[in-house]
Amino acid sequence: MAAAAGDGDEHLLSLFASALSHRRFGDQELRLLDAALSAGADVPSLLHTRSSARCLLRKAAAQAFSSVPDLGTTLSTADFFARAFALAGDVESCLAMRYEALLLRQAEYSDDLHLQVSNEEWLTFAKDSLDNGFYTIASKAFANALVRIDPNHPEYLDSTNSILKKDKINDISGLQNLAKSLSALRSGEHFRAMGILILMSWMGIWDPETMRVSLASSTAVSLGT
Incomplete structure (x- = not known):
């Protein structure tokens, strides 16, 4: 080759x-x-x-x-x-x-x-991770982005900027919740697939070696999230 x-x-x-x-x-x-x-x-x-x-x-x-x-x-x-x-x-x-x-x-x-x-660096990384299907890491990155603009954070300004920051917090929180939901959905699909393969093996309609390879592949995909 x-x-x-x-x-x-x-x-x-x-x-x-x-x-x-x-x-x-x-x-x-x-x-x-x-x-x-x-x-x-x-x-x-x-x-x-x-x-x-x-x-x-x-x-x-x-x-x-x-x-x-x-x-x-x-x-x-x-x-x-x-x-x-x-x-x-x-x-x-x-x-x-x-x-x-x-x-x-x-x-x-x-x-x-x-x-x-900076907040923007975490936010950029989080969005890139979300766009590419790495939902668990995206959720963590969104959490880090939120820390620096949280009202309890020392850098938070109690001024007219606070309204804009609250809107930004809501936007980031929404993206974080989306990442969490997508991560949970993918994890659920992974475990359902594993259950089906195991059941088929018990019923004698699925070759154990094929099941082993399929489970390994499925696990690798799951870890990538």
């Missing part, structure tokens, strides 16, 4: 892999990845390169975060991989990187005006 990809994209992806192995995580490397992903001669080549890039990035990310010297490097590395995963079309990994970076900043830089997480 490797031959399905053109020489150009394979060479560029190899250069990108080499850069990652030397812990070079910058804009130049992202441009190299983008070039590799665009160099395929046809659709099969493009898909092959995209799949290879995703596998490469996941392995490289695991290695990169196994030893990071400080918080600043951790954040810059997370930002790099979030952008790289976005280029490769790996939405789940991209969101995971963004989420971990936001949590780290919230925990370590809450008093830093430049690095603290």
Whole structure:
């Protein structure tokens, strides 16, 4: 199958892999990845390169975060991989990187005006997660967005702005409730599907090995929410 990809994209992806192995995580490397992903001669080549890039990035990310010297490097590395995963079309990994970076900043830089997480950052991330079907994470992110504009939060202004903030709270709360409902609905469908498969196995009309594979697949989808 490797031959399905053109020489150009394979060479560029190899250069990108080499850069990652030397812990070079910058804009130049992202441009190299983008070039590799665009160099395929046809659709099969493009898909092959995209799949290879995703596998490469996941392995490289695991290695990169196994030893990071400080918080600043951790954040810059997370930002790099979030952008790289976005280029490769790996939405789940991209969101995971963004989420971990936001949590780290919230925990370590809450008093830093430049690095603290703003309400808008949490809200943007929450909407992206909701739009891509990651409802549980979206709900948590909406909750974090609400904290910074809650009337009990120290930053809340008791002025004419309070009316606008109350409207914003209502809007975010509505989105959070939607995320919770969609997450519960998907979880319910998952468990109903499991029950049906088990019942069919008991009745002797479903092959146990097929059921095992189906349950594994269903569980993987459920965890992605």
